[in-house]
Amino acid sequence: MDPILDGLNPAQRQAVTSSDPISQVLAPPGSGKTKTLTARVAYLLSHHGYLPQDVICCTFTIKASREMRERLSKLVGERVQSRLILGTFHSICRRYLVKYGYLIGLRKGFGIADSDDSRGILRRIIKRLKSSIEVKAAQSRISRHKAHGLGPDDLVGRVKTEELEIVDIYRQYESGLAASNLLDYDDLLVRCVQLLREHPDCVSNVQAVLVDEFQDTNIIQYDLMNLFASKNRRITIVGDPDQSIYGFRSAEIQNLKRMQNRYSNTSVVLLESNYRSSASILKSAQEVIEQDTARPDKKLQPTHTQGTMPVLRKLPNASAEAHWMVLEIKRCMAMTGGVLRMSDFAVLLRSASLSTRIETAFGRAGIPYKMVGGRKFFDRTEVKTLINYMRVVSHTDGTDALLGIINVPPRRIGDETIKQLTTGAEKANIPLWTFIKDVVQGRRSTEKKLQKAAELGLCSLMKLIDASKQKLQECEDASAPRVLLEYITESLSFQEYLVRTYPLDEDGRWANVKELMGQANEASFSTDDPGQEEDLPEIEGIEQQTVHAGEEALSRFLANVALATEATTKDEGEQVTEKVTISTIHAAKGLEWPVVFIPAVYNGSIPHSRAEVIDEERRLLYVAMTRAQALLFRLMGPQLLENVVFAIADILRRPRPAVEDLYKELGSLPSTLDDQWTAEGEEKNKGGDSEWKKSLGSDLGEPNPKRRRSDINQPTTTTYMSASGQSMGNSSNFMVPTTLS
Numbered sequence: 004m005d006p007i008l009d010g011l012n013p014a015q016r017q018a019v020t021s022s023d024p025i026s027q028v029l030a031p032p033g034s035g036k037t038k039t040l041t042a043r044v045a046y047l048l049s050h051h052g053y054l055p056q057d058v059i060c061c062t063f064t065i066k067a068s069r070e071m072r073e074r075l076s077k078l079v080g081e082r083v084q085s086r087l088i089l090g091t092f093h094s095i096c097r098r099y100l101v102k103y104g105y106l107i108g109l110r111k112g113f114g115i116a117d118s119d120d121s122r123g124i125l126r127r128i129i130k131r132l133k134s135s136i137e138v139k140a141a142q143s144r145i146s147r148h149k150a151h152g153l154g155p156d157d158l159v160g161r162v163k164t165e166e167l168e169i170v171d172i173y174r175q176y177e178s179g180l181a182a183s184n185l186l187d188y189d190d191l192l193v194r195c196v197q198l199l200r201e202h203p204d205c206v207s208n209v210q211a212v213l214v215d216e217f218q219d220t221n222i223i224q225y226d227l228m229n230l231f232a233s234k235n236r237r238i239t240i241v242g243d244p245d246q247s248i249y250g251f252r253s254a255e256i257q258n259l260k261r262m263q264n265r266y267s268n269t270s271v272v273l274l275e276s277n278y279r280s281s282a283s284i285l286k287s288a289q290e291v292i293e294q295d296t297a298r299p300d301k302k303l304q305p306t307h308t309q310g311t312m313p314v315l316r317k318l319p320n321a322s323a324e325a326h327w328m329v330l331e332i333k334r335c336m337a338m339t340g341g342v343l344r345m346s347d348f349a350v351l352l353r354s355a356s357l358s359t360r361i362e363t364a365f366g367r368a369g370i371p372y373k374m375v376g377g378r379k380f381f382d383r384t385e386v387k388t389l390i391n392y393m394r395v396v397s398h399t400d401g402t403d404a405l406l407g408i409i410n411v412p413p414r415r416i417g418d419e420t421i422k423q424l425t426t427g428a429e430k431a432n433i434p435l436w437t438f439i440k441d442v443v444q445g446r447r448s449t450e451k452k453l454q455k456a457a458e459l460g461l462c463s464l465m466k467l468i469d470a471s472k473q474k475l476q477e478c479e480d481a482s483a484p485r486v487l488l489e490y491i492t493e494s495l496s497f498q499e500y501l502v503r504t505y506p507l508d509e510d511g512r513w514a515n516v517k518e519l520m521g522q523a524n525e526a527s528f529s530t531d532d533p534g535q536e537e538d539l540p541e542i543e544g545i546e547q548q549t550v551h552a553g554e555e556a557l558s559r560f561l562a563n564v565a566l567a568t569e570a571t572t573k574d575e576g577e578q579v580t581e582k583v584t585i586s587t588i589h590a591a592k593g594l595e596w597p598v599v600f601i602p603a604v605y606n607g608s609i610p611h612s613r614a615e616v617i618d619e620e621r622r623l624l625y626v627a628m629t630r631a632q633a634l635l636f637r638l639m640g641p642q643l644l645e646n647v648v649f650a651i652a653d654i655l656r657r658p659r660p661a662v663e664d665l666y667k668e669l670g671s672l673p674s675t676l677d678d679q680w681t682a683e684g685e686e687k688n689k690g691g692d693s694e695w696k697k698s699l700g701s702d703l704g705e706p707n708p709k710r711r712r713s714d715i716n717q718p719t720t721t722t723y724m725s726a727s728g729q730s731m732g733n734s735s736n737f738m739v740p741t742t743l744s
């Protein structure tokens with residue numbers, strides 16, 4: 004048997020081996036779409052003879068592309084997978100622009116403006132124009148226009164007069180970016196589209212294009228896919244319309260139809276069996292998504308046993324939810340005889356900002372966790388400062404990174420000096436850095452003369468940056484990010500600075516710096532890290548821009564930081580490898596965990612108070628629910644405990660534990676969790692399960708007669724939970740699945 008096809012079902016095999024040039028694999032969550040796509044890449048290489056550097060494969064997150072590289076390493080070997088052009092749309096576009104951007108007039112060494120940089124530029128423009136538009140609103144509107152491929156000039160004839168102000172801001176924003184030689188996230192895609200339209204030969208080698216999570220592509224990404232495939236027209240996409248959750252970022256569900264219309268030879272493969280979750284989880288998830296009546300009726304076919312029923316818990320507030328999860332996790336760990344590990348649990352949130360209470364509760368209870376989906380790690384002050392230093396060295400023209408370090412550690416450069424410098428640079432219409440250099444070297448002057456101390460401070464900053472640039476030049480390999488970071492940290496005596504500035508928290512802060520060093524170091528060892536990629540292949544007749552290997556390694560590292568939306572703390576090498584994951588639902592796409600909690604499911608959160616499309620909110624809950632494999636449980640009797648644990652072990656394909664291991668640490672835990680709530684004055688829960696169920700029924704209007712009123716002595720299980728004292732949705736939009744017990 005071909006190892007690539009091993010472990011695939013007939014429908015998956017058909018999708019993998021299909022000779023149809025254009026194919027769509029459409030299937031519900033957990034049906035093996037990503038697995039199939041990965042196998043298809045391997046199959047194209049080994050059976051169609053495509054070279055890895057001629058295959059482009061787009062994933063939705065950096066994490067997903069790493070996982071795919073790891074799986075491919077096993078199927079086709081490390082060497083082969085590292086030559087694939089595999090990554091997120093953004094990272095693939097960046098690679099093309101680094102090599103070929105000169106063809107469309109991009110300057111060498113462009114930097115990437117992260118969201119903060121974009122806001123910084125917009126803030127200055129809005130202030131200058133004395134506009135009343137909010138910075139965030141301007142940012143998202145500009146981004147929306149870019150996602151539709153519309154530049155300021157395209158908008159002039161199209162928008163209403165009151166919109167003209169935003170067009171003006173948009174135009175100035177574009178010049179601001181250009182002046183700093185920066186591209187924002189959207190530009191990476193927009194400019195790559197421009198490149199490939201004007202110079203399609205850059206991708207003339209490409210034999211096949213594959214896209215995961217296609218339902219969440221926007222128009223620009225859809226265009227890119229077609230442009231990548233323009234020569235050979237071989238495309239495989241996998242997706243699930245029910246999981247489309249990026250409409251707010253201009254994703255277009257219609258791309259599926261569009262693709263079928265564009266390529267009349269599109270073949271469609273449907274996968275039906277679900278390999279991820281227990282049958283009861285699927286049933287509950289199905290009941291959520293079925294409420295969208297406009298959607299074609301599709302069923303999820305379970306391959307696992309019934310498992311135990313998911314549980315809906317109604318708790319008074321966020322702290323109670325956090326506390327409840329702590330207890331459930333502890334009970335699970337104590338009672339399942341080692342079937343479950345800490346890393347089997349995930350808490351999935353509507354937004355990263357909901358994590359605080361949970362993090363505090365987990366911290367207090369000693370439950371190790373990692374936060375995914377926020378930019379938290381890179382936003383920590385000390386980490387951000389060092390990143391900004393690296394950004395200034397890599398790309399000196401950006402204003403915001405420079406402002407972030409100009410007086411950190413303190414160099415007696417005060418606000419007044421900074422104001423003088425920024426206005427001076429703006430008036431002279433040159434990058435802030437160039438202006439500062441001119442001032443220090445006496446070629447220009449500020450409106451008011453700078454104080455001597457400030458001048459000395461600027462001088463020392465300039466020396467440091469110049470010396471760091473020199474260091475970077477000397478480092479002609481992938482170790483550049485690490486070498487540079489060490490050099491900067493030492494030159495600044497950064498550890499002593501942290502001790503001086505944060506005497507109560509110096510260890511924690513230094514630990515973050517070390518974590519950052521670890522990440523920079525990881526980027527250095529290209530052969531060990533499946534996340535690394537080799538250069539784009541040479542195309543005859545088109546020259547690639549030569550890049551200094553050290554500079555490119557640094558710019559790639561910084562691009563990954565700028566584009567990071569996901570796990571930022573490393574697992575390996577740390578003392579605790581077993582951690583509960585706390586993630587946003589958006590960042591949990593495509594992933595799976597044995598036990599999933601979904602806190603804060605109430606009106607205003609899910610569905611969100613500002614949600615434009617209620618269906619998308621429903622799909623969000625559906626995505627969250629379908630991440631769960633087995634169940635978390637509450638138990639009543641020994642007989643039932645065994646059954647529940649064995650069911651979980653079977654679903655996870657893990658060995659069943661010995662029965663005598665099941666109750667070991669049970670004595671130290673509260674017997675029922677409801678005791679906790681009565682103790683804290685939660686009157687409603689006094690009567691146990693049937694009480695809270697009644698109250699939930701009344702919140703939703705008419706209690707659903709189909710809902711099971713299970714006896715208190717029945718085992719209830721939890722995959723997902725919640726409602727912070729408010730109703731779980733509003734019955735007209737959203738209903739609690741009837742299979743929840």
Ligand code: ATP
Pocket residue numbers: 010011012015030031032033034035036037038039243246278279592593594595
């Ligand atoms: P999502 O829509 O959530 O991204 P998906 O359709 O991409 O899900 P995968 O992540 O590829 O699904 O697969 C889900 C789980 O099912 C994985 O653990 C995978 O290994 C397993 N799986 C997929 N196909 C099979 C199969 N034929 N036999 C056994 N397990 C399978």
Ligand code: MG
Pocket residue numbers: 036037038593
């Ligand atoms: Mg997937």
